[in-house]
Amino acid sequence: MTEAVRIAPSLLSADFGRLADAVAACEAAGADFIHFDVMDGRFVPNLTVGPIVLHALRGATRVPFDVHLMIEEPLQTLDQYLDAGAARVAVHVEAEPHLHRFAQIVRSRSASPGVAINPGTSLAALEEALDFCDFVLVMTVNPGWGGQSFLPHSTGRVRRLADAILKKGVSCGIAVDGGVGPANAAELVSAGARHLVAGSSVFGKGDIPAAVAELRRAAAPGAGS
Ligand code: DX5
Ligand code: ZN
Numbered sequence: 001m002t003e004a005v006r007i008a009p010s011l012l013s014a015d016f017g018r019l020a021d022a023v024a025a026c027e028a029a030g031a032d033f034i035h036f037d038v039m040d041g042r043f044v045p046n047l048t049v050g051p052i053v054l055h056a057l058r059g060a061t062r063v064p065f066d067v068h069l070m071i072e073e074p075l076q077t078l079d080q081y082l083d084a085g086a087a088r089v090a091v092h093v094e095a096e097p098h099l100h101r102f103a104q105i106v107r108s109r110s111a112s113p114g115v116a117i118n119p120g121t122s123l124a125a126l127e128e129a130l131d132f133c134d135f136v137l138v139m140t141v142n143p144g145w146g147g148q149s150f151l152p153h154s155t156g157r158v159r160r161l162a163d164a165i166l167k168k169g170v171s172c173g174i175a176v177d178g179g180v181g182p183a184n185a186a187e188l189v190s191a192g193a194r195h196l197v198a199g200s201s202v203f204g205k206g207d208i209p210a211a212v213a214e215l216r217r218a219a220a221p222g223a224g225s
Helices: 016-030 051-058 078-083 101-106 153-168 185-191 208-219
Strands: 005-011 033-041 065-070 086-092 111-115 135-139 171-178 195-198
Touching: 005 033, 005 171, 005 208, 016 208, 033 051, 033 185, 051 065, 051 078, 065 078, 065 111, 065 171, 065 195, 078 086, 078 101, 086 101, 135 153, 135 208, 153 171, 153 185, 185 195, 195 208
Parallel strands: 005 195, 033 065, 065 086, 086 111, 111 135, 135 171, 171 195
Antiparallel strands: none
């Protein structure tokens, strides 16, 4: 049976003065996860939010949080995100040399470990991590800002990654993040992605439930073919 497609609105495109309202709107829209982007001004130039904000929002919804750490030395603060209630945590393969230790820590806290990869990094860097991470977060833009255009070579990367996962016989999932919306959801799902992170395509139109529903329709197997 084909695994269901999960939709994870990214709060980065929400109104930061009303994050609790944005979270409630995502829940009402039937989002499967809420994507929480952490940027440290070092790994990426931008700065966003941290574990205190995650903890505050955790109390505002039952929807699980999908935490994307775009930070250097993520092991230094990982526990704080787990304490704050992260259900899934991804660190960048470019930022963390101790990916196995990271995965052990996340699993020991009953959360799901993932590894994120930038558009310019070879998929070969993931070879070992596919065995012990639950998912790969394929960046389909260069990380750092919302609202960027999808990089078209990403679809081929997702397809090659799906092949590598199949060949290895492991159960690692594929998430995509950056410029994802109704126009490219079907091709990404057909390439093997099952977790779609979407910021501006969910928050940019004003009607969050309608945007989530449109994305879900576009991502349904068979759509666009
Ligand atoms: C980018 C972030 C993304 C971002 C996606 O660095 O990791 O999660 O919010 O936003 P859109 O969907 O607008 O590209
Ligand atoms: Zn992200």
